[in-house]
Amino acid sequence: MPLKLSLKPGERFVLNGAVVQNGDKRGVLILQNKASVLREKDIMQAEDVNSPARRIYFPVMMMYLDEANADRFYDEFVRRMTEFMGAVRNPEVQADCVATSKHVLAREYYKALMMARKLVEYEESRLANVATGLQDSHPAR
Template identity: 50%
Template sequence: MALKLSLKPGEKFVVNGAVIANGDRRTSLVIQNKVSILRERDILKEEEVDTPVKRIYFPIMLCYLDPQNKDPYLKEFMLRLSELMQVVEDPDAKQKCVQISNEVMKGNYYKALMVCKKLFPYEKERLEYVP
């Protein structure tokens, strides 16, 4: 099944670790085979990893982009996820954490990333809460 990617002018994306930037016009690409691809909006830079959920997202992203060297990333992921699971009380957030773990263990890193992104609003709300 092909993946159609519509890109804005100047939008960047990563294909199997290579950063590619679109030119000055809107364009569409059709990816015909299986590759690890992330749009700029889904890429987290190391210096942006400043919250518990981002500390989970980042190693999953690295597993996705560099599956040959996934072992240290998986160890970091498991450590960070277990830390988060110990403090999260919200049932929906816990369920998402379990879903993330299941997808990672199956090697479905992209799916795990998309579920993890759903935790960002929950985390933001909790971090901004002041009793």
């Protein structure tokens, strides 16, 4: 089944490891066969891997983008997922961790990536709540 990408002007994406950028007008790209495609908003740079959930997301992203060498990133994924699951007590988030792991084991890397994105969003919401709580506990002087 073809994959249809609607692209904004200047939008970048990775296609089988190549960075591609749309021109100055909206565009549509139709992929007729299986390919690894990742939009710019889903691409994480190595320097942005600065939290537990991001340390899960990054190796999953690398497995997706470089499926032929996925084994190189698997041990890092397992280590980081084990650490994360040891620290998280929320049953829904733990279920997302299990689902992410199952997708990785089945080599369904895009599905695993989307589940890992949920872990990053959960972590960011928790950190935002902590930051808000800290601001509320320190009144302005």
